[in-house]
Amino acid sequence: MKNDKTNIASEQRLEQMVGRLKDNDHRITPQRYAVLKALSYSKAHPSAESIYEGLVAHYPTMSLATVYKTLTLLKQKGEVLELEFSELGNRYDGNKPYPHPHVICTECGKIVDPSMFALEEITEKMMKETGFKIESHRLDFYGLCGSCQKE
Amino acid sequence: MKNDKTNIASEQRLEQMVGRLKDNDHRITPQRYAVLKALSYSKAHPSAESIYEGLVAHYPTMSLATVYKTLTLLKQKGEVLELEFSELGNRYDGNKPYPHPHVICTECGKIVDPSMFALEEITEKMMKETGFKIESHRLDFYGLCGSCQKE
DNA sequence: TTTCGTGCAAAAGCTTTGCATTAGC
């Protein structure tokens, strides 16, 4: 725990997620609460596996399937952002479950959230801010194409 | 084949890839040539599976493993861009093997290359240009973090 | 002729699913 500001924000995010699940008549089990807590307190954009690894010591009954099922539920509710990677494995952000830029280390898989926002110039700023040596980027827009909108 | 301009560009891209592989002492087999041709002529950002499906009729000896091995080779040479998706499956762009924005249909998986480039304003332009109803985006920067640069 | 490439089949990861058991509410 780095400081009070971090804890307060994480705690608030946790309670927000708990409240939203309760409002939708979902049960708050110890396992589910533990996953929510891991997601709201972590800034590392953890994988399902690493969430499981971090919890199984304290919650011996925890299973990887439960982590995945909780993540699926949170995705449906829009309470977690899934970053798809085939090589690195999918990563999850429960703090900011909305699209935002990421800076990703292609060697260790570290994922950092930069604080600002252009593109050619942005890359330069990203490097300064994060200390990364940026070599590539990915900019995707998701939505429905013309024909799919009609269906 | 839509028009001459398209064919000429695709043909040039094909010959470029062939030349670069030859220059690196890689053999041009019928199977490999077929994959290169599929990649250079396709604007659909095909999956490995769809490349295979499109070729197996004409090249009965073609295997999915060969498609994957060719894609791996091209990735190493920087001759194809891999778009990672866990849900949709990975997609490949052999025409523009460098980072560029994509507009992706979350329903049918169609991937389109928009012609221009900002972000809040860009989203609006993307929608007008492509006819997509854009609901989300993804902007990632890839590179080495501080500690990995030192190693 | 000498490697390199192919392709089958098996393996490897990650994620999902079926189902009996457990436990929120």
Added chain:
DNA sequence: GCTAATGCAAAGCTTTTGCACGAAA
């Protein structure tokens, strides 16, 4: 008590790999 959630194990997918055979240069 009613249902939803858990968790084991099995299945599912995409991608990779081992290895013997075949073919490019």
